[in-house]
Amino acid sequence: MTQRRTFSRSALAGVAATALTGAMVWGGSSGAWAAPPLEFADTVTVEAIMERLGALQSIADAPGNGGNRSAGSPGYEASGQYVESVLQEAGYVTTRQVFDVTTQTIVSQSVAVDGETLTAEQAIPMTYTPGTPSITFDAVAPTVSTGCTADEWAGVSATDRIAVVSRGVCSFTEKSLVAAAAGARAVLIYNSEPGPLNGTFGEVTAGTVPTFGIEADRGAALLAEIGEGPVPISVALEQTVDTVSTFNVIAETGTGRPDNVVMLGAHLDSVPEGPGINDNGSGSATLLEVAVQLAKQGELNNMVRFAWWGAEELGLVGSTHYVDDLAVNDPDALGRIATYLNFDMVGSPNYIIGTYDADESSVPADVEIPEGSAETEDVFENYFTSIGQPFVGTSFDGRSDYQAFIDNDIPASGLFTGADDVKTEEEVALFGGIAGETHDQNYHQAGDDLANINQEALGIMSRAIAFATASLANDTVLINGVAAPVDETPGPPTAPAPAPKPQPALAATGSSETVPLVIASALTLLLGATIVTVRAGRRYERTSPRS
Missing domain, CATH: 3.50.30.30 (Glucose Oxidase; domain 1)
Structure with a gap:
């Protein structure tokens, strides 16, 4: 298992502004990565995601599908086939992981x-x-x-x-x-x-x-x-x-180091009561578009693995099956997952912009939080802060598909626009909407259809998801100490650089190895990495992701 190291969150604050800008060298030794995170985020559009959500709506509406895409149903089978076909067209090899569920x-x-x-x-x-x-x-x-x-x-x-x-x-x-x-x-x-x-x-x-x-x-x-x-x-x-048979859909990039995998997941199934276009077509369709656009990029430093989980609505069954299967049949594979990002409902009509509160700065957690989770959360928070987007913390309570990962000490984070919690006046001041009504008035109902999606929320969250994917595909150094390789190819002669001014030492915690790793992280950031660790202040408390 990769040793997980924790670094000072303020150590690299001085390079935050540089790291979040656009035109920079990117991609470590190969230089093949086509776009830094902010540019990659532009490739994932709301229009494309809405087209994919329209496909899921059509599946639920098809004769014989009963208006839903629930686990084990014809609608779920068609949803899986759709995701597989899009991925395969983009060049991925897909795997179905089949399991039984009650x-x-x-x-x-x-x-x-x-x-x-x-x-x-x-x-x-x-x-x-x-x-x-x-x-x-x-x-x-x-x-x-x-x-x-x-x-x-x-x-x-x-x-x-x-x-x-x-x-x-x-x-x-x-x-x-x-x-x-x-x-x-x-x-x-x-x-x-x-x-x-x-x-x-x-x-x-x-x-x-x-x-x-x-x-x-x-x-x-x-x-x-x-x-x-x-x-x-x-x-x-x-x-x-x-008892019915259902499945997860898994796909991963063909490049990137396989011993440092960045994993992203969203559940594909709906409840039987409706088509589940926000819960969780929104996360599934966004993840699908991110995967399609990522396939167009060059060689990655870290492998990225995508998962569309089955039977989440029946108790997180698909994701739990996946992690348990690895724990029994390939336990080393768990240690090769650098972090897991979960996206469950990212287009709620009366939305909040929520990050899973892994550092408990706003909401106490009811679970053990693996090291590296707060640093994973920082990727989202630093992005939101850099663009002036308000956000709030939502409870890190394991009520979605990251539960099995954190149970096995894998860092995790994610985004959430709200479910059945009631919107407060403070949240209205931040995000607009209607106080006193739930974040998704059609949660687990037949009305969770294409018209239930708030495209403004979807646009904010989809860009953040794309940004985090590109960031972590390049560098997970602040999560587990694994930095992108440095290009040491000699370049043309240049005039000597002026001597640098003395700088205060970078602070780091952990083993004696951490100081050079943090220095490498700073260099990577100056070349375009975006996993900076400037903590963003939380202004309001929220609870909790749905299950």
């Missing part, structure tokens, strides 16, 4: 709290939750709201009750298992932030009980009622579970 179909559901029947959007079954005939029991809450351990239920009589617990600390599956062990017959999990709670167990798990997600304010009201006396809750859920 799907769940909700036939009917009903949740009523103290006689009030909740809508399907107000009480959402967890994916892979078990079903139940109609049952009615009084509500009960644990002594600690999250209900993650038996101790948090100690002294509470939960037998033949319906548990009400908060989101956070542990998984939805763990909450259901612990409540069931305490005697509960069903569980309502209320959100920790505004908006609906649409969660998953990740897989069918024995010992769980019927579990639904509800909104935060409803949970708070329910807890207050429980404190005043018995609160009857009725639950019914009829469902079917099947």
Whole structure:
């Protein structure tokens, strides 16, 4: 595994302006790389991405596809074929990684709290939750709201009750298992932030009980009622579970060092409720156009690998399968991935410009963050800062396809324009839009179609994605110490350069090897690399990418 080194984030601030400009030598020893990052970003256009999104919309609309592109469906198969055909035409060799996944179909559901029947959007079954005939029991809450351990239920009589617990600390599956062990017959999990709670167990798990997600304010009201006396809750859920075959699509560049791979991914599947053009056609189509344009460039310093994940909506299944397969069959390959970039929803109609907050400068993370993740985040933040684009941090919580990568100590970051969180007045001041409405009003609904895409947001994010791809294809030195090679070919004689003025020493942390690496990084930056480490200040806090 490549040794990961961490460098001082302020060490190269003095070259930031130079590194972010356009006309520079680029490409290390070969000089074949055709465009520095800002120029490469210009090749990835909103018009081209919208054409690709139109193709995905047409696939969902085609007869027999049921208006969606969900995992295991004809619409997903057609989506995969489309991505493969575009990549192959651009010169890539594509690979399908096939795996089985369990799907769940909700036939009917009903949740009523103290006689009030909740809508399907107000009480959402967890994916892979078990079903139940109609049952009615009084509500009960644990002594600690999250209900993650038996101790948090100690002294509470939960037998033949319906548990009400908060989101956070542990998984939805763990909450259901612990409540069931305490005697509960069903569980309502209320959100920790505004908006609906649409969660998953990740897989069918024995010992769980019927579990639904509800909104935060409803949970708070329910807890207050429980404190005043018995609160009857009725639950019914009829469902079917099947196993289907689906796949990931993988492609990588034919050039670049294979021991230092930059990997980018986006999930290709939609939910069954709609065509999923923002979630996540937007990330998939943008990644596809970046791959097409990258194929037109010259020789790369680092290999770039692209992935279109299957079954993300069923619990991050495709990306988890990919990483787990490498861990078992080719563990050294995990160490050859320098960093992973994830793009899940980058065209939300009521958008924010969000970066995964790997350094926790705005939003605390609920996961272990691998070294190099904050430096990967810096690539996006420095780009946004250089062009005067406001941005906010979104929770680095593993709720999308980077989860399996960070679980295996691979650095990760990504971009996000928002899902079911409610837009604040502060966000309106930064990005426009409508306060009090969710970032994507059609999230996981039939209305997530081509008209749901905000092209302004898509343009901002697609350029940032292209910029980061070109930057990291050249140089990952600040993430893992791997710099681009330096061209040592003798040039024509030149007049002696004036003696440089004394400069303060570059600061670095880590092993004794870091100082020359940072000096090499500075040289690379002066030649056109763009992974500078000037931290951009965050002005507002946001939470969390969707799952």
